[in-house]
Amino acid sequence: MSGSDVSGSALIGIDWGSTNLRAYRFDGSGVVVATRESAQGIVNIRDRGFEAALLALCADWIDSTPNTVILMSGMIGSRQGWIEAPYAPCPASSGDVARQLTRIDTSVAPAWIVPGISVVAENGVYDVMRGEETQIFGAIDSAASAFVIAPGTHSKWIDIENRGIRNFRTFMTGELYSLLRSHSLLGRLMIDAPHDADAFSRGVRIGLEGDLTGHLFGVRTEGLFARIAPAALASYLSGLLIGAEIHSATQGPSRWVELQKASTLRIIGTAAISGSYRNALAQAGMTNVELVDAHHATARGLWNIATQSTQLREPK
Amino acid sequence: MSGSDVSGSALIGIDWGSTNLRAYRFDGSGVVVATRESAQGIVNIRDRGFEAALLALCADWIDSTPNTVILMSGMIGSRQGWIEAPYAPCPASSGDVARQLTRIDTSVAPAWIVPGISVVAENGVYDVMRGEETQIFGAIDSAASAFVIAPGTHSKWIDIENRGIRNFRTFMTGELYSLLRSHSLLGRLMIDAPHDADAFSRGVRIGLEGDLTGHLFGVRTEGLFARIAPAALASYLSGLLIGAEIHSATQGPSRWVELQKASTLRIIGTAAISGSYRNALAQAGMTNVELVDAHHATARGLWNIATQSTQLREPK
Numbered sequence: 001m002s003g004s005d006v007s008g009s010a011l012i013g014i015d016w017g018s019t020n021l022r023a024y025r026f027d028g029s030g031v032v033v034a035t036r037e038s039a040q041g042i043v044n045i046r047d048r049g050f051e052a053a054l055l056a057l058c059a060d061w062i063d064s065t066p067n068t069v070i071l072m073s074g075m076i077g078s079r080q081g082w083i084e085a086p087y088a089p090c091p092a093s094s095g096d097v098a099r100q101l102t103r104i105d106t107s108v109a110p111a112w113i114v115p116g117i118s119v120v121a122e123n124g125v126y127d128v129m130r131g132e133e134t135q136i137f138g139a140i141d142s143a144a145s146a147f148v149i150a151p152g153t154h155s156k157w158i159d160i161e162n163r164g165i166r167n168f169r170t171f172m173t174g175e176l177y178s179l180l181r182s183h184s185l186l187g188r189l190m191i192d193a194p195h196d197a198d199a200f201s202r203g204v205r206i207g208l209e210g211d212l213t214g215h216l217f218g219v220r221t222e223g224l225f226a227r228i229a230p231a232a233l234a235s236y237l238s239g240l241l242i243g244a245e246i247h248s249a250t251q252g253p254s255r256w257v258e259l260q261k262a263s264t265l266r267i268i269g270t271a272a273i274s275g276s277y278r279n280a281l282a283q284a285g286m287t288n289v290e291l292v293d294a295h296h297a298t299a300r301g302l303w304n305i306a307t308q309s310t311q312l313r314e315p316k
Numbered sequence: 317m318s319g320s321d322v323s324g325s326a327l328i329g330i331d332w333g334s335t336n337l338r339a340y341r342f343d344g345s346g347v348v349v350a351t352r353e354s355a356q357g358i359v360n361i362r363d364r365g366f367e368a369a370l371l372a373l374c375a376d377w378i379d380s381t382p383n384t385v386i387l388m389s390g391m392i393g394s395r396q397g398w399i400e401a402p403y404a405p406c407p408a409s410s411g412d413v414a415r416q417l418t419r420i421d422t423s424v425a426p427a428w429i430v431p432g433i434s435v436v437a438e439n440g441v442y443d444v445m446r447g448e449e450t451q452i453f454g455a456i457d458s459a460a461s462a463f464v465i466a467p468g469t470h471s472k473w474i475d476i477e478n479r480g481i482r483n484f485r486t487f488m489t490g491e492l493y494s495l496l497r498s499h500s501l502l503g504r505l506m507i508d509a510p511h512d513a514d515a516f517s518r519g520v521r522i523g524l525e526g527d528l529t530g531h532l533f534g535v536r537t538e539g540l541f542a543r544i545a546p547a548a549l550a551s552y553l554s555g556l557l558i559g560a561e562i563h564s565a566t567q568g569p570s571r572w573v574e575l576q577k578a579s580t581l582r583i584i585g586t587a588a589i590s591g592s593y594r595n596a597l598a599q600a601g602m603t604n605v606e607l608v609d610a611h612h613a614t615a616r617g618l619w620n621i622a623t624q625s626t627q628l629r630e631p632k
Binding site: 126 | 443525530540
């Protein structure tokens with residue numbers, strides 16, 4: 001399906017993650033003309049009510065447009081989702097991904113799921129992403145070679161070559177933060193408060209030393225000795241974890257060291273988290289950072305994949 | 317108070333941690349003649365009922381012996397405990413600690429609390445221990461110089477010089493394990509099962525690479541790709557965390573690198589956890605490891621501190 005083919009039908013792009021469901025309605029030239037969102041992420045769906053959740057969000061879009069095609073990315077393609085969409089191995093371009101869509105039968109319109117991406121690290125352990133590949137293909141459009149960071153619950157650092165995902169690594173930064181904030185001894189000392197830039201920066205400095213398990217206990221002692229106020233401790237922890245992530249990503253094997261000299265690093269995320277990463281990267285000496293809005297990248301990625309897919313035209 | 321002075325009165329040693337309370341009754345020569353235990357750790361004590369919990373465990377010991385003296389160590393001396401016993405700074409020997417006991421008024425007998433120990437790391441962040449110092453002074457008796465590991469919720473690596481604690485570091489290994497096992501996405505893939513030595517060893521190998529946040533997600537993928545069985549995943553995680561701890565402790569600044577060549581490393585702990593650490597240390601090339609029973613070390617440490625203290629003789 002070429003760009004003009006997409007205009008022949010109508011594309012609805014779906015970003016369906018663990019906790020949120022977001023729909024983009026495209027016009028024939030790829031412009032997003034409407035966006036809708038609900039809290040029906042896959043963990044909130046009961047009794048496999050995926051189709052009902054989708055229709056609750058955008059049945060009117062489907063009904064009002066002949067030949068609607070639906071393209072979905074994210075955890076909806078995981079084992080806990082609607083149907084498991086097998087991973088495409090690295091290296092993988094948007095064209096590779098577009099050839100490996102998984103079809104779902106719905107009662108209303110043809111629907112497809114973008115595969116996640118897998119890679120085997122040098123130590124033999126697998127890494128995977130699901131959803132971020134679509135964002136990445138929306139964020140690197142014109143870049144043959146790039147480094148991309150997609151911060152979050154499971155932060156991804158992605159190495160782009162020849163417009164494809166060559167390699168990537170996952171860091172459990174966001175999940176560790178939540179666990180430590182909500183369930184650990186460290187969290188008990190903290191008071192909810194706005195982001196504290198000084199405490200965050202202090203955490204980054206320590207985190208950049210690496211050695212995370214050895215530094216986490218310092219969150220407790222900095223609190224115990226009243227060197228960091230309870231209202232600033234969560235920002236210190238956040239800085240510590242992001243600093244440790246940057247240390248790991250840049251000290252690790254293979255091409256990751258090139259991050260240090262990469263001309264531009266793109267961060268895909270919301271303004272708040274991307275800003276924190278930009279500040280932390282600057283402390284590590286990486287200042288050429290470009291922020292890409294996550295929703296915008298997802299929409300563009302879904303459109304890019306759709307326009308390269310011949311599968312979307314297959315008869316039902 | 318010399319050894320013979322202790323025999324003049326009677327010593328009850330108390331190891332009072334967050335979740336357990338353990339009492340040792342000594343004869344006049346330091347032999348433990350009776351041990352009792354309850355679940356009245358400080359987090360389980362309501363309305364500051366510390367004295368009641370102590371008496372419930374060993375009132376009869378106190379009543380039946382004239383001039384009983386009680387010496388306590390552990391979290392009972394923390395801010396959440398009976399009374400806060402200020403930290404003694406490093407370097408600290410058992411003699412230093414014996415001069416800085418904190419007195420508590422009870423209705424039955426003089427009682428004292430052993431101070432915790434604090435140190436400031438090269439990056440300016442404090443580290444603290446409370447309870448382990450007493451175990452250490454019971455475990456290093458004749459060693460002028462040694463390295464000691466006290467694994468646990470907050471694992472300690474201790475550098476001993478001139479029979480005193482010169483420096484130490486805390487690793488949140490045990491707490492991270494519990495958090496990840498009970499509350500994380502990783503834990504959801506796990507099935508409770510006996511220790512799996514192969515999966516543990518595989519985790520240690522990866523953990524020894526350092527870079528913990530970058531390896532944790534592998535627990536998920538090794539499960540997803542069915543390379544490690546759900547019943548073995550918890551052992552893999554445990555190995556990963558202990559491997560990362562060993563990496564951090566031995567790659568860090570200052571004297572810690574000497575651990576690699578230390579003639580003997582002592583591990584204070586229960587048989588199960590000490591055995592896991594011994595196996596992991598062997599994978600890291602450290603084979604001269606001696607296991608010390610934690611309860612035995614605590615009892616000996618309490619006795620050692622008591623026999624060096626002049627405070628215990630002070631009139632009430």
